[in-house]
Amino acid sequence: MKKLFVFIILIALASMLYPLLDTFHGNDKLSELAQFYAQKDNVTKVNSQNLVTAVVVTYRGLDTLGEVTILFLAAAIIAFFLKTESEKRTLRKNSEIFKTAAKMLVPIITMVGIYIFINGHLTPGGGFQGGAVIASGVILMLLAFPNMEFSHKFFESLESVSGLVYVGLAALGAIIGLGFLDNAILPLGKFGELFSAGAIPVIYSFVGLKVGAELSNILNKFKSVQAEN
Amino acid sequence: MDFKIISALLGIIMLAMSVIAIYHKKMIVAVIATGAVGLFASIMYLFLAAPDVAMTEAAIGSGLSTIIFFYVLNRIRSNDKEGRESDEIDEVIK
Amino acid sequence: MEYITITTGFLIIFAGLWAIMTRKNIIRIIIGFSLFDTGIHIVMVSMAYVKGGVAPILDKKELLTDTANKIVDPVPQALVLTAIVIGLGVTALMLAYAMKLHSEKKSLDIESFKDLKW
Numbered sequence: 001m002k003k004l005f006v007f008i009i010l011i012a013l014a015s016m017l018y019p020l021l022d023t024f025h026g027n028d029k030l031s032e033l034a035q036f037y038a039q040k041d042n043v044t045k046v047n048s049q050n051l052v053t054a055v056v057v058t059y060r061g062l063d064t065l066g067e068v069t070i071l072f073l074a075a076a077i078i079a080f081f082l083k084t085e086s087e088k089r090t091l092r093k094n095s096e097i098f099k100t101a102a103k104m105l106v107p108i109i110t111m112v113g114i115y116i117f118i119n120g121h122l123t124p125g126g127g128f129q130g131g132a133v134i135a136s137g138v139i140l141m142l143l144a145f146p147n148m149e150f151s152h153k154f155f156e157s158l159e160s161v162s163g164l165v166y167v168g169l170a171a172l173g174a175i176i177g178l179g180f181l182d183n184a185i186l187p188l189g190k191f192g193e194l195f196s197a198g199a200i201p202v203i204y205s206f207v208g209l210k211v212g213a214e215l216s217n218i219l220n221k222f223k224s225v226q227a228e229n
Numbered sequence: 230m231d232f233k234i235i236s237a238l239l240g241i242i243m244l245a246m247s248v249i250a251i252y253h254k255k256m257i258v259a260v261i262a263t264g265a266v267g268l269f270a271s272i273m274y275l276f277l278a279a280p281d282v283a284m285t286e287a288a289i290g291s292g293l294s295t296i297i298f299f300y301v302l303n304r305i306r307s308n309d310k311e312g313r314e315s316d317e318i319d320e321v322i323k
Numbered sequence: 324m325e326y327i328t329i330t331t332g333f334l335i336i337f338a339g340l341w342a343i344m345t346r347k348n349i350i351r352i353i354i355g356f357s358l359f360d361t362g363i364h365i366v367m368v369s370m371a372y373v374k375g376g377v378a379p380i381l382d383k384k385e386l387l388t389d390t391a392n393k394i395v396d397p398v399p400q401a402l403v404l405t406a407i408v409i410g411l412g413v414t415a416l417m418l419a420y421a422m423k424l425h426s427e428k429k430s431l432d433i434e435s436f437k438d439l440k441w
Contacts, residue, residue, distance in 0.1 A: 006344045010337060021333065026325050027373045030391055034398055038391040043381070051379040051394070052281050055401040067405045074412035078419050124280040124380060128408050132288035139296060192382075211408070215293065218415055222300040225422070226307075232324045240331035247338045247358055256350060263354050266335070270361055273328060278378045278395045279368050285407050290361065294411055301350070301418045305425055 047188045048121040048197035056126070057200050058183050065170065068163065068210060075159075075214045082225050094144060102144035109137035117208035121197045127204040131211030138216040142223055150220050155213045162210035169203055232276055243269050260298045267291035328369040335362035349421045349431050353414065360410040364403050371396035 036042065037051060037059070046054045056064055117130030142150070169185075176185050183198035190196055243266055250262035267290035274283040335358055342355030376395040377386070386393060425431055 003345060006341070009344075010340060013340075014337065017333070021329065024326075024329065024370075027396075030373060030394070030396060034396045035391045037397060038379075038394060040387075040390070043390070049381050050281075051381065051397045052400050052404070055397050056404060060401055063402075063405055067409060070409055071412050074416050077416060081419050081423060122382075124284060124378075126281065126404075128404060129281075129284045129288055132285070132293060136288070136292060139293075219293075219296070222297060222415075222419075226300065226304055233327065236324050236327045236331075240327055240334075243331060244334055244338070247335055250354055250358065251338065251342045251346070251351070256348075259351065259354055263357055266358065266361055270365055273331075273365065274368060276324070277328065277368055277372050278376060279371075279400050279403075280378055280380075282364075282368055282400050282403050282407075285404055286364070289407055289411050294357065294414060297415055297418060298350075301422055304422060305431065308426065308429070 044191070046183065046197065046200075047191055048200055049192055050121050050124065050126075052124075053121050053126055053200065053204070054197075057203055061170065064207065065167075068166070068207065071211065071214050072159075072163065075217050078218055078221055082221055092146065094146075099144055102140055106137050106141055109140070110134060113137065113208075113212070117204055118201060119194070120204040120208075121200050122192070122194070127206075127208035128211055130208040131215060134208075134212035135215035135219065138212075139219050142220065150224075152217075152220075155217055155220075159210055159213040159217070162206045162213070166203065166206045166210065169199060169206075173199070236273065236276060239269050239273050243273075256302055260295060260302070263298075264291045264295040267294070325369045325372045329366055332362050332365035332369065335359075335365065338362075347433055349424065349433055352433070353417050353421065356417065357410070357414055360406075360414075364406060367399050367403050367406075371399040 030038065037055065043051075043054075046058055048054045113130045113133035115130075116125040116133060117127045120126040120130075141148070173183070173185055183200050183203070186198045186202070188196060188198050194201075246262045246265045246269070250259045250266070253259050253262070267286060271283045271287040271291065274280075274286060339355045339357075339359030339362060342358065343352055346352060346355070373395045377393060379394040379397040379400070381387060381390065381394075421431075424436065428435060
């Protein structure tokens, strides 16, 4: 009986959303807002090859600031909620192949992650992708050596320093340049080089480090409440 | 091959995986099916000319999210050792 | 091609809503939320597609002139990039709540938490 009511509610929602599907014909040319971002003098004003990075860091910078705040809030609430209760050491030993392979792979994974967020303005990539790759390297280390101590203080201080530098660079743009989160505070170089596009590589590097440290903290918190046998 | 045929195949596989994720009895299979939906969505983003979004969905939606689900399942199962299995509670509301 | 992807996105949204409203196990409700998020992201990215366009990365010389007729829309891709990371944070928070609820009453059934009903 209840399933029938749920079904009727879903049919009503579908009939409300149907006109959106009905009048959707595919785009033939860009919308007017996107044509503003693709014009030649606007592209030279920001001077980055990756247009999605230019939109995320400079034109829509306040959304990135809000997203970093939400991640910080989620990590803080999880750290407050789950208390660590198991102090007994685990007796499980992993096999030799796994430990050796983990020791060889983790530096390569970390270097790939750092490469992704340094070249955020030239190739597809950026801060969030690089942070997720670094967090997956950390979890490989946590699974291979479960007795190793995880230094909380290092990751917490890395996260706080990165957040402060990001907000400081944003406010510096308001003092020196043309507005909040402007990227003309460092010189815009030639189009397509590594040291170009002003402050975009610096801002994205600190966002990437902050996201990587936060995800590592969340994963370690979930691991440390496991009761080993 | 034409893009339409591949997109239609991917759509059918994603719908089959999501039905498995809702209705299968074991929890482990349901969590793996959720990860598979994210993986096929990442392939679909490549056909829609969005490489940034494809990279992010593959790393976060189909990698880290599945690992957090597995940690929670392990903790619940070790808490509930003497009682019944946590898979049997899953009945549909009558 | 974008008609097929937008229809797939809407069907996954309805599958996620059905899982939230008719299942009893708390972990399955959280799986439903994750499917709902994935569906909405597919719909948003497939509204940005321009017929015959390439990805918005200007690394070839011939893309620098007359850019506005050759690339796809970069604004919804930037919004979806942020939304995926926020979805992971909210899912991790919901799973922490589920662990805490289970350690109080030893049951994963949502019918056994009747403290707020009158």
